[in-house]
Amino acid sequence: MKIDLRRLYTHPVIAAGRDDYRTCTFAAEMNYFGDAAGNLVLDVNFRTDCAEILRLIAHGDAQYILHAECPPTLYREIFCSTVEKFSCTIPNERIKTHLDCMALIVLTRDVKNFSCGDWNADFDGLTFDLQRGNVLAYQNFQPLTLEDAENIFRNVASIFSVYRRTVDAAPFEVELAADKIKIGLSASDYLRYRQYCSRPDLQPLLNAMIILPALVYVFEELKADADFEAYGDKAWFKSLTAAYRRRKINFAEHILREENTSIRLAQEVMNLPITRALDGVAHICDAEDS
Numbered sequence: 469m470k471i472d473l474r475r476l477y478t479h480p481v482i483a484a485g486r487d488d489y490r491t492c493t494f495a496a497e498m499n500y501f502g503d504a505a506g507n508l509v510l511d512v513n514f515r516t517d518c519a520e521i522l523r524l525i526a527h528g529d530a531q532y533i534l535h536a537e538c539p540p541t542l543y544r545e546i547f548c549s550t551v552e553k554f555s556c557t558i559p560n561e562r563i564k565t566h567l568d569c570m571a572l573i574v575l576t577r578d579v580k581n582f583s584c585g586d587w588n589a590d591f592d593g594l595t596f597d598l599q600r601g602n603v604l605a606y607q608n609f610q611p612l613t614l615e616d617a618e619n620i621f622r623n624v625a626s627i628f629s630v631y632r633r634t635v636d637a638a639p640f641e642v643e644l645a646a647d648k649i650k651i652g653l654s655a656s657d658y659l660r661y662r663q664y665c666s667r668p669d670l671q672p673l674l675n676a677m678i679i680l681p682a683l684v685y686v687f688e689e690l691k692a693d694a695d696f697e698a699y700g701d702k703a704w705f706k707s708l709t710a711a712y713r714r715r716k717i718n719f720a721e722h723i724l725r726e727e728n729t730s731i732r733l734a735q736e737v738m739n740l741p742i743t744r745a746l747d748g749v750a751h752i753c754d755a756e757d758s
Contacts (some may be wrong), residue, residue: 479596480587482518482573482605492518492586494605496571499717500612508558510534513570515552520584521573521604521655525550530604535570538563538584567612573605612716628679629754630665632658640678642685647703664740669752675738676745683734690723691730 493564494516500508514532516522534556541564547556558567581595583679629648633638636655644651653661659677664670690696699705712719723733724727735741 477603479582479598479602480584480591481603482516482521483607485619487588488591489518489584489586490588492516492521492584494518494545494573494607495681496567496607496609498571498609500715508563508567509555510536510547510558510569511553511555512547513553514573516573516605518584518586520582520586521630523581524575524604525573529579530573530575533572533574535572536567537569538565538567540564540566546676551559565613569609569612571609572603572605575600575602575604628646628682630658630661642682642701644686644689644702644704649704650687651678653678669748672741672744672748676741680734680741683737684730687723687730687733694724696720 473599477488482489482494494514497513499511504566512532513536521530525532528550532552532554534547535544536547536556536558541562543558543562547554547560567719575598577600579598582598587594596624620645627649629646630651630653633652633654638654640654640657641652643652644731661674663675690699693699696705712722713738722728
């Protein structure tokens with residue numbers, strides 16, 4: 469959905485390409501990412517410097533709206549808020565190929581004799597009786613093109629290297645100093661890993677057992693080094709950054725958000741590794757029973 473800039477309104481509206489207001493502006497920013505359940509999460513930030521419109525929002529007479537729709541699936545939903553920053557989640561099965569979004573400020577109640585000192589000369593001295601649902605400001609977003617890949621990474625294993633340690637019966641180690649994230653297994657564990665790592669039916673289990681905890685450690689280390697000075701030149705760090713950039717997400721800002729815990733980030737990257745591992749167990753057990 470997009471509002472045609474040529475559309476005529478009976479009252480002033482703030483939008484790019486319109487001159488109803490002399491200096492007041494309206495803008496919205498939107499970032500998106502996949503959550504641990506594979507759903508699409510939209511982070512939206514609205515901004516306007518129009519005092520009269522802000523007053524309407526503060527009094528509950530208007531609200532911020534994100535309109536989202538996906539034509540291929542006929543999905544359409546409106547998310548409403550009275551605060552400038554908010555998040556909304558769209559189930560993965562409701563969207564396909566792309567998502568059209570629009571940011572608006574819309575009246576929630578009828579408003580009599582509305583006026584603004586920033587209107588251009590055409591509206592000097594005028595007031596308007598506005599109705600619930602009237603648009604006060606809007607911004608069209610570029611369509612979000614959604615990757616067909618299930619994960620943020622096309623191949624998670626490409627940034628890891630599993631090697632054999634010289635000690636036996638010892639915990640595994642994770643090293644971040646090389647271009648690949650190195651996972652060191654004890655001698656006996658490494659032999660068992662090599663024996664089974666080429667089996668497709670065991671891959672989800674091995675990923676959950678080895679890659680997932682390693683990723684949790686990676687994100688813990690990155691959160692502890694907010695400047696990323698120790699890792700910024702590593703190939704694995706650049707690969708992570710580029711993968712998030714393809715999703716139009718600032719990697720550094722995303723991982724440093726308080727709500728994005730290391731375990732959540734690791735699952736986000738691997739797209740529900742525990743679920744995949746349990747599905748793998750069920751598949752193996754069902755095959756044995758039959």
